[in-house]
Amino acid sequence: MSRIAYVNGQYVRHSDAAVHVEDRGFQFADGVYEVCEVRHGMIVDLTRHLNRLDRSLGELRMAAPMGRAALTFVIREVLRRNRVKNGIFYLQVTRGAARRDHYFPAEGTPPTITITAKSTDPSAAAKKYASGIKVITLPENRWDRVDIKTVGLLPNVLAKQQAKEAGAQDAIFIDRSGIVMEAASSNVWIVTRDGELVTRPAEHGILKGITRTTLIDVAKKLGLKVVEREFKAEEMLAAREVFFTSATGICVPIVQIDNKPVANGHPGTVSSSIRDTFFDVAEKTAI
Secondary structure, three states, X not given: OOOEEEEOOEEEEHHHOOOOOOEHHHHHOOEEEEEEEEEOOEEEOHHHHHHHHHHHHHHOOOOOOOOHHHHHHHHHHHXXXXXXXXXXXXEEEEOOEOOOOOOOOOOOOOOEEEEEEEEOOHHHHHHXXXXXXXXXXXXXXXXXXXXXXXXXXXXXXXXXXHHHHOOOOEEEEEOOOOEEEEEOOOEEEEEOOOOOEEEOOOOOOOOOOHXXXXXXXXXXXXXXXXXXXXXXXXXXXXXXXXXXXEOOOEEEEEEEEOOEEOOOOOOOHHHHHHHHHHHHHOOEEEO
């Protein structure tokens, strides 16, 4: 069966999906996106993802492509047409197609919206992360508004590639003061020697991850103490556990940082408990 994509009001074959050559997302990275997991026929945390999409659009003064109800219908339809029961959908909105100019295009220029979906194997993902991953650290070099989920991800791409070439799976950005920011596509958490679950505040400097937000609810259910504060690379290296959270990985244990083991070099019990409990707490919307 051919994959189906949604592009500006039409459902088309994935191989035929295209936008205009002067689309501002293509030429200026003038766009935003969301990635959302589908598990056992249920969309995970859809409301929070769409709320964040609205915030990103508002921060960039960009028009919404359609109302919430219509958008939800289209998302479901893309998932149905692609027969996705376990997988993800990717949604992108740009400021539209217009003559190339740094100024915003004329008022009334319609935004561009594309939605794609694909199936994944959850058991394969669980196996992949069972033994944990290796990461490297890199100096922070991104723009100041990483709290907006834009498609301008070149520093993240370069960081991921550098990690791959170093034999690792991801990279963590560290600012000039030695403070841990976030990973190239994930939020970073540590479990201190005292058992506190720590992540940096999401008001500025990192993206407020949806999985991050839901994980705080999960921690409450498990009776874990969550502290939102900054922490430095040295504290991260000395932590009992370190893990990432993201929509596609949920809770991924980190066992090595810059070729140094985290604790005993194996996934810890806190990240395992969180992963096992996450879907009992997360919002689930039927396709």
